[in-house]
Amino acid sequence: MQRFGRRLQRSFFDRDVDEVARDLLGRVIAVDHAGLRVAVRLTEVEAYAGLEDPASHAFRGRTPRSSIMFGPAGHLYTYFVYGMHWCANIVAGPVGDASAVLLRAGEVVDGVDTARLRRSRVTRDTELARGPAGLATVLAFDASSNGTDLCRPDGEVALFTGEPPLASAVRIGPRVGVAAAAEIERRFWIEAEPSVSAFRAWTPRKRTAGPAAALRKR
């Protein structure tokens, strides 16, 4: 789509994951699904640096879930969390590096009507793609999206150049909801963007399983 610039090539993703994450801000990810297009301008992302990063899904080596991360850059890595949400990453760096960028938030710039239908409980458009699960829902990402190549010229998922933000508008801080390596700053976002989710430091949760939960189920 000319409107959002050129489709990004594999070389864009095949670099240091922190650089890729930083450079993804302002880019536009477009998905054609069921004959409908939704496009999102990325405003918040997080880098996960493969085997060396305790917070990464690849930290403990290759598993069935993390196997896509060990493959070539520019492919989607989707995963299921908390028993109900899907989240999406883009694999970055050389093969075997197992790094990826979590797509945390964005602004819906095309297909707003479709996005509203997919997020029926959301009232404000700025919240349609706020948070990784909301963003994934708007773009119809799920198990079947895992491994999708963003760099195929005819692919139904694509990343376009868009318009990168001013360097002065980019902020860097700790990742959201991450217990491991909480001091590392690998979250990148665009300042003063209404679609960016609020920062929440990791906090221990009250027990949700155990005797009380078992009783509740009866």
Next chain:
DNA sequence: CCATTGATCGTCT
């Protein structure tokens, strides 16, 4: 505005 919490299941130990 902010803090708390239930829902729900794939993944890995």
Next chain:
DNA sequence: GACGATCAATGGT
């Protein structure tokens, strides 16, 4: 068997 790269409803300030 425990827990998680979460969301949205709820209730208080």
